Amino acid sequence: MAKAYDHLFKLLLIGDSGVGKTCLIIRFAEDNFNNTYISTIGIDFKIRTMDVEGKKIKLQVWDTAGQERFKTITTAYYRGAMGIILVYDITDEKSFENIQNWMKSIKENASAGVQRLLLGNKCDMEAKRKVRKEQADKLAREHGIRFFETSAKSSTNVDEAFSSLARDILLKSGGRRSECRERPKVGITTSSPHA
Numbered sequence: 001m002a003k004a005y006d007h008l009f010k011l012l013l014i015g016d017s018g019v020g021k022t023c024l025i026i027r028f029a030e031d032n033f034n035n036t037y038i039s040t041i042g043i044d045f046k047i048r049t050m051d052v053e054g055k056k057i058k059l060q061v062w063d064t065a066g067q068e069r070f071k072t073i074t075t076a077y078y079r080g081a082m083g084i085i086l087v088y089d090i091t092d093e094k095s096f097e098n099i100q101n102w103m104k105s106i107k108e109n110a111s112a113g114v115q116r117l118l119l120g121n122k123c124d125m126e127a128k129r130k131v132r133k134e135q136a137d138k139l140a141r142e143h144g145i146r147f148f149e150t151s152a153k154s155s156t157n158v159d160e161a162f163s164s165l166a167r168d169i170l171l172k173s174g175g176r177r178s179e180c181r182e183r184p185k186v187g188i189t190t191s192s193p194h195a
């Protein structure tokens, strides 16, 4: 029987409440978008398998609640993550300023070698932009990480962002077989509806 996947990578999305973390995951895992805002309670995850550099990569993507009151629960999940995606909203300056605090939280709670990625979401809302692309580019460069502007709504750069992070983790691991060896379903699988 053909192997269902070569690697399992655990990713985590963090960032202020309302920046679009859940929507990015739903766009990535289900190719769907909903305008209704239901704030995440605690933590949730979805799965999608994708081809990266000729390998089948199963991505288990964890969605955290941005609200401060869930911090104790959500930071407990940092340690197991191989990649962490920091998300801000390009129409919300405060969410960009807070990226520094989210970076600090990674330093305090995640594994030392965790791969990070910065996303400026809601780039479909150009008229309401408050954060210039150059500002985020500079921040990403300072931290030595990649940066994309995305839109979960228009699907801009969502697949690109996830596959770029998966590729970086893959290359860093030297293509060694990673994590568990269960044999899941092939193709795109999702689980656990957004709470």
Ligand SMILES: Nc1nc2c(ncn2[C@@H]2O[C@H](COP(=O)(O)OP(=O)(O)OP(=O)(O)O)[C@@H](O)[C@H]2O)c(=O)[nH]1
Residues within 6 Å of the ligand: 015, 016, 017, 018, 019, 020, 021, 022, 023, 024, 034, 035, 036, 037, 038, 039, 040, 041, 064, 065, 066, 067, 121, 122, 123, 124, 125, 150, 151, 152, 153, 154
């Ligand atoms: N225009 C636009 N709206 C978006 C986009 N992504 C998310 N939204 C909207 O922003 C709101 C918040 O999205 P969520 O994905 O629930 O935000 P979140 O970061 O998961 O929030 P918490 O669960 O509270 O941490 C919703 O009303 C979404 O419809 C986007 O790319 N463009």
